[in-house]
Amino acid sequence: MTEPLIYELSSPGREGVKPPQLDVPESALPQEWLRESLPLPEVSEIDVVRHYLRLSQLNYAIDKGMYPLGSCTMKFNPKINEVTARLPGFAGIHPLQHTDVVQGALYVIYTLQEYIKAIGGFAGVTLQPAAGAQGELVGVLIMRKYHLDRGDVQRDTILVPDSAHGTNPATTSMSGLRVVEIPSDARGNVDLDALRSQVCERIAGLMFTNPNTLGLFEERMEDVVGIIHGCGGLVYGDGANMNALSGIMRPGDAGIDVMHFNLHKTFSTPHGGGGPGCGAVGVAPHLVDYLPGPIVVLDPNLEEEDDPYFIFHEPPKSIGRVKAFWGHFGMMVRAYTYIRMLGEVGLRRSAEHAVLNANYLLSRIKGVYPLPYDRICKHEFVVEGRFKDAPDVHALDIAKRLIDYGVHPPTNYFPLIVPEALMIEPTETESQQSLDNYADILLTIAEEARHTPELLHAAPQNAPVRRLDEVRAARNPVLRYEH
């Protein structure tokens, strides 16, 4: 049974929730500017509740079961976060109220900036970026402006490893810079010879993901950073995989100049079906003045005996703001709550168990699913979703068959350097039972691939819909309800 569109539940004249009565005299409306019709649905409140509840039931979610999407860090979203973010004193404040009457909110922003500095080993942090990709944009624009300010106008090139997230090259282009791709070596690391062959005075920097998207720690990190710094470039850290490192290592200590953190990955804020996120950016001392403004600082004019007072501050060489107001404050409250409850030990234990879980799951399926790089992994790992003796079976078939067993598939076909990639990130919040269940399903599917591949090709059969025709959707786009 398909759920109709909300428009299809509409009945002319039916009213939903009622706005308040007008309690002032009417004024003349600008007649020539009034719209003739507003074709929104006409439904009652119970229609709305039932419709969206039924839609919700068509979704898979972390609250239903394991969701091991590689690179996405689908960990448990603590319920306390939803309570704190909705406290009326946070949810009900206007972003332009006088700073005197929002000191509690500014304290949260300031303190979270300090926490991220401590966790990342950075000298400055902005919480303004709305998502990881926007954090990348901030980072690359900072690198660009830093070079320009030093008269290094020829630095127009960003090096990007071939295992990088697609946002890295996309961000580079958006910043008006040129992308040069660097291959990976046989151990899954950035190829140092290839890197050395590219360095020159045109290099603005490198975008570096560590652990990389293969889930492997870049063992030659110090060499990589040294090569880039040696040619006058800066190293951008893509923090999407920080869940492997928080409390274990601070990227700033290893020479990363600028890096984004995904609060919606590492710090447990929910993904919301695609967003909102929060892409905090940390920078080394030489880049602090370039951060997008405003950031929150302690009022420098305070005397020692005064109570702390927080103000907005515009960094002097700022690249400029990247969105209206101060960032996703609601997400900051959630991440603050999380870090406050975990502390240093809790963060470290989370990273350790994220890595334990990934290696354990890998140990359960190793030898059955081809493993292109056989090393201790970090928070995630990549196997090939293909078998020599089942040539017609692809990663996509395995992913869809997992749905039939009631669990969510891993990321597939990424990173691009592994054929038929299945990228698995269980996160620390899964128990051994949960991992064993997932491993058992993967092993069963591997057997099915050999003996009953038609089950994989036909999958999913146990989902709200079967495989959907994406080609048709792209060729004849139907992108809205037609009245």
Added chain:
Amino acid sequence: MVYIPHTDAERQVMLAAIGVESLEELFWDIPEKFRYPQLDLPEPLSEMEALQELQFLAGLNLNANTIPTFLGAGAYRHWVPSVVDYVISRGEFYTAYTPYQAEVSQGTLQAIFEYESMICDLTGMDVANASHYDGATAAAEAVIQAYNVFRKKRTKIVLAPTIHPHYRQTIGTYTQGMGLEIVGGDDPSTTMEQLIELVDEQTACLILQTPDFLGQLHDLAGVADTVHARGKDAQVVVIANPISLGLLKPPGDYGADIVVGEGQPLGLGLNFGGPYLGFYATRSQYARQMAGRLVGKTVDIEGKEGYVMTLTTREQHIRRDKATSNICSNQGLMALAATVYMAALGKTGLRKVAELNYHKAHYAAGVIDAVEGFSVVRRKPFFNEFVVRCPAPVEEINAFLLNGIEGVEIIGGYDLAQDYPHLTNAMLVAVTEMNSRHEIDLLAEALEAFND
């Protein structure tokens, strides 16, 4: 340990299965000198203690929902029906990821399809994407779309001086590496005719806002035709307030090429500035040049209707450095909230909310104008926000409204001198359905009292 389910026994079994002795051994590939730094974080709290701490911090803020508030300037205090938070609090929605696995994400996908449809209805456009971070970034992406439509050959952007200052700054930040020339100046009295005169054949787009940052409504009749003629199809981008579109003719009816705006008024709380919602709609011929996710309708192998993300070759995960934007995460849950808001109010409800805003703002303008020394600027029609010329600096008046009268606390309007240095003593006052007649009268009385 909070949120980690492992028992000691399980941990030992798992380490043995991996073939290592300890958790530390899993990190031996990290240079030793970097391992296990001290983090300088406070001691962890229990859930109860964390809640108490955050309740205390929240209590230090003045909640705009509890007192008369006349502050807008891009974020508006509107009534949010209970059903909105009910829906977005469902774990099936808020703990799901981006709907890459369509078969188990039909709830999210169909809701986005409904959102896209409603945004098209509201703006009078053909196609809307699944959202941007906020109104400011949606405006910046509109500039980039226009730049791309002309294959990066046209480098002039005409920005109306009355678009939200944060949007103007965001556009500047986004495009700083593109070598664009942004014109239009910062004099808010610039007329539409003067702006249009800046458009030429090197112009990628003209961006205007209505109601603009000063609350003024602009007559869009003929603007698109003139700009298209002068600028050889230069794009017309309109930034709109979605509540105003419950009442006013949509920009699409006037020939706009791109309509964007801040979706926060559609059922999202104030939240100190975010997360909000950037809505974005354009004409169908530009569907392949727009940024962001799009959801389309299709069928499964049995012919059953379903929804998928589509035209993904525009996006970064496929196109990498050739993508239309680097956007990945969007405002999915906020788009859902707006969808539920628009569905719950529906055709007549949204119109009523828009009328309430209009009538109450005009009533407020009348009573404030009657206060000696205060005058409402009425050069152009307005919707729910207007400029008041004041007898003193706005900062002084606002301090008086908040603390100056025993038993009265009012959050006054926005001080325009922050953005337009010559607009001293000018307050931007926003009035929504949340402001009762009593609150409005109280504001006028308080302004009277300020005179004394």
